[in-house]
Amino acid sequence: MRGTSVIPAKPLYEGKAKSVYASENPDELIVVFRNDMTAFNGVKHDQFTDKGRLNATASEFFMKMLEAEGIPTHHIRMSAPDTMIVRRLEMIPLEVIVRNVAAGSMTKKYPVKEGMVLDRPVVTIDYKDDERGDPMINDDLIEVLHILTADELRKVKEMALHVNKVLTRFFDKCGIRLVDFKLEFGKADGTIYLGDEISMDSMRLWDKKTGESFDKDVYRFDKGDVIAAYRNVLKRIIPDSGV
Template identity: 40%
Template sequence: MNKLAECYRGKAKTIYTTDDKNFVILKFRDDISILDGMYIKKIARKGMINNQFNYFIMNKLSQLGIPTQIEKLLSHNETLVKKLDMIPVELVLRNRAAGSIVKRLGIDNGTILDPPLLDLFFKNDSMHDPMINDSYCTTFGWVSKLNLVTMKKLTYQVNNILSKLFDNAGIILVDFKLEFGLYNNAIIIGDEFSPDVSRLWDKTTLKNMDKDILRKNLGGLIEAYEEVANRIGVNLH
C-alpha cells in the first residue's frame, strides 16, 4: 500500500491518503502542544514513542473485542489505520480528580471518583473544546443517540481494561480522552491513546508520567513516556 498526499495535519500527527480509499497512514510527529495548540515544541523521539504506544494499546483493545481503527504498524512513527468519518465529540473519563475538574468544582486534586465521571466535549480547538451534554449532540446532529450510547459503553469498557493494565504496571490511570468515528456505519475508536491524551501517575510517588510534565514545566517528559511504555510492555524500537 502506497502513501500518497497529506490530507490532514493536526497539532502532533499528520494523516496521509493511500491508494486504498478505506485506509490512511497516521504519522506521529515529534511535536507536542498544550493550551489548545497555542504552545508547540519538538521533542526528539516523541513521535516514535507515541506511535508504538498507541499501536500497543489499540491492538490490545482490538484483541479483547473493542473496535479500533488500528490496522498495521508501518514504521517507528507511522501506522496504517482505517479511514474514519470522525465524530466531533470527545469523551473524557475520570477515575480521579485532576486538571480542569479540580478548578471547576474546587475539589482536591487526586480525589477518587467512584463511580468514574464521564464528560463530553465539542472538538474545536479555537473554542477550547467546550463541555457539552447529550442534548447538544442530538440538537446539532453531531452523533445519533444510539451511537452515543455505544461510545459511552466502549469508553467504560476501555477504562476497565486499561485501568487493570496500568495498575499491574504500578501506574494509576487518572483520566483519558477518547475519540470515535464511523467505519462502514459502525462506531470504532480512532485518533490515539498515549500519555498525550491521558493522565498517568506512579502508584507509589504519585509523580506525573504524562503531558502534565510539560504543563507544569517539570522536565523529563520523554524519560517518563519511555518509562510508562516499558512498564506496560511496549517494545520501543
C-alpha cells in the same frame, strides 16, 4: 516511501501532533505521529526527538489490546515505528473523556481537589472545535445538533467505560494509576470505531507509589524530562520494547 506505504507529499490534514495522509487504499489512511508537542491549545509548542515513535508504539499496543477485548479500533498495522495505517473513519467531533481521579480542568471547573478518587468513573464530553476552545457538551445538545443519535451516544459511552476497565486493570498491574484519558471515535459502514490515539499525550498517568506524572503534564507544567517520562511508561507496559 516509508516502510511499506507510499506517503503522499501533502497531508490531508496536519493536526497539532499527527499528520494524516491518504493511502493507495481508499478505505485506509496513513497517520504519522510527529515529534511536535503542544499544550494549552497550541500556545506552548516544542519538538522532542523520539516523541512520535514513543506515542505511536503505545497507541499500537493499546489499540491491539482493546481489539482483543472486543472493542473495534481503527488500527490496521504499523508501516514504520511512528506510522500507523488505520481504517478511514468519518470522525465524530467529540472528545470523550473518562475520569477516575480528579485532575486538570476538572479541578478548575468544579470544587474538587486534585487527586480525589471519584466514587465511580465519570464520562464527560467536549465538542472538538479548537476555535471555540473545545466546549463541554451534553447529551441533549449532542442529539439536537445531530452529532449522534441517543443510541449511538449510549454506545460511545459504553465503549469508553469498557476501554477504561481494560486500561485501568492493565495499568494497575504496571504500578501506574490511570487518572483520566481522552478518546475520539468515528464511523465506517455503520459501525462505531475507536480512532485517533491512546498515548501519553492523551492520558494522565501517575506512579501508584509516588504520584509522579508520566504524561503530558510533565511538559505542560515543566515538571522535568518529558521524553524520559514517556519512555518510562513504555518500559513498564512493554518491558521488551527496547525503547
